[in-house]
Amino acid sequence: QLQLVESGGGLVQPGGSLRLLCVPSGFNLHHFAIGWFPQVPGKEREGVSCITPLSHGTRYADSVKGRFTISRDNTKQTVYLQMNSLKPEDSAVYYCAAILQAGAWCGLLPTQYPRWGQGTQVTVAS
Numbered sequence: 337q338l339q340l341v342e343s344g345g346g347l348v349q350p351g352g353s354l355r356l357l358c359v360p361s362g363f364n365l366h367h368f369a370i371g372w373f374p375q376v377p378g379k380e381r382e383g384v385s386c387i388t389p390l391s392h393g394t395r396y397a398d399s400v401k402g403r404f405t406i407s408r409d410n411t412k413q414t415v416y417l418q419m420n421s422l423k424p425e426d427s428a429v430y431y432c433a434a435i436l437q438a439g440a441w442c443g444l445l446p447t448q449y450p451r452w453g454q455g456t457q458v459t460v461a462s
Contacts, residue, residue, distance in 0.1 A: 383444025
């Protein structure tokens, strides 16, 4: 079965850091753009960051610019989301998603991504 597996979530105090990981199961990540999409109960998933297959392009939502960094290591089949200076409003279930594509651009709309993981909970609280 082709799927993604997220890890690295947890409870952290405001101002703290977490690093999320996204690993594929059953397929090679090399040709896929990857996005990260947090979701809180009652709201739609929103894209906060994405990265192209060869790391030529990255994008960030305004809400996380300067605080989150997306990266990938294709040799390890892993995409990372380094989250620093976390705020309570960053609390959500974070999903990673994949789309098979080439090029130096990636999208932040959930509807663009056909493959999803099960999510990892991030809670920012004192």
